[in-house]
Amino acid sequence: MKNIIVGLSTLIIVGLMIYVALIGKAFQGGEAGKIIEDMKTFNKVKISKKDSSKENDELNSLKDRAGNSSEFKVSQNFKSKCASCHGVNGKGILGPDLFGKSSEEIYTSLIEYKSGRKENPIMKGLLIKIEEAELKELAEEIGSFKDKIK
Ligand code: HEC
Numbered sequence: 001m002k003n004i005i006v007g008l009s010t011l012i013i014v015g016l017m018i019y020v021a022l023i024g025k026a027f028q029g030g031e032a033g034k035i036i037e038d039m040k041t042f043n044k045v046k047i048s049k050k051d052s053s054k055e056n057d058e059l060n061s062l063k064d065r066a067g068n069s070s071e072f073k074v075s076q077n078f079k080s081k082c083a084s085c086h087g088v089n090g091k092g093i094l095g096p097d098l099f100g101k102s103s104e105e106i107y108t109s110l111i112e113y114k115s116g117r118k119e120n121p122i123m124k125g126l127l128i129k130i131e132e133a134e135l136k137e138l139a140e141e142i143g144s145f146k147d148k149i150k
Contacts, residue, residue, distance in 0.1 A: 013084045016085070016093070016094070020084070020088060020093065059100045059146070072145075072148060072149060073148075074089070074145075075138075077134070077137075078138060081126070081130070082138065086098050089145060090142050095122075098142050098145075099142075099145055099146065100146050101143065103142070103143025103144070105143075106139040106142050106143055107136055110123075110135045111132070113127050114128065114132075114135070
């Protein structure tokens with residue numbers, strides 16, 4: 001029974017990763033590419049309506065570049081454990097956008113999920129198997145995403 005559950009969740013995660021990879025390629029054209037292009041513009045309109053300060057504009061343009069840059073490299077650890085929900089650049093798919101948050105902020109959230117102070121079954125179940133030192137490393141990495149594309 002346990003094996004079946006593990007197998008199924010692996011399938012789901014791998015499926016999500018493939019989905020992410022496909023979205024990346026869809027920019028190259030075709031009907032899917034156009035739809036995604038439309039979605040991007042739609043998102044941008046929403047974002048610029050919500051936060052109009054200069055700082056946010058800068059962050060948003062950084063995010064765009066991160067999304068479009070194939071140079072953007074992340075650790076294998078982040079890719080395999082976090083990217084399926086938070087995106088290869090932390091921009092968020094199922095999970096929230098982590099891009100642009102500080103390492104401290106990320107680390108605090110992670111510890112809060114792990115200890116159960118912040119309640120979320122997905123994050124808790126995931127983090128329970130990861131050592132604090134490793135979480136710290138991941139938090140440092142995610143916090144530095146925005147510096148990678150300056
Ligand atoms: C199965 C999907 C999934 C995976 C895999 C996952 N997360 Fe999450 N993550 C979520 C969801 C959903 C939330 C939002 C929880 C909430 O609403 O409190 C979240 C929230 C977070 C937050 C808090 C963000 C905020 O705005 O407060 C951090 C930080 C975070 N995740 C980091 C990570 C890291 C680091 C990894 C890899 C070790 C990871 N996540 C893997 C789904 C996931």
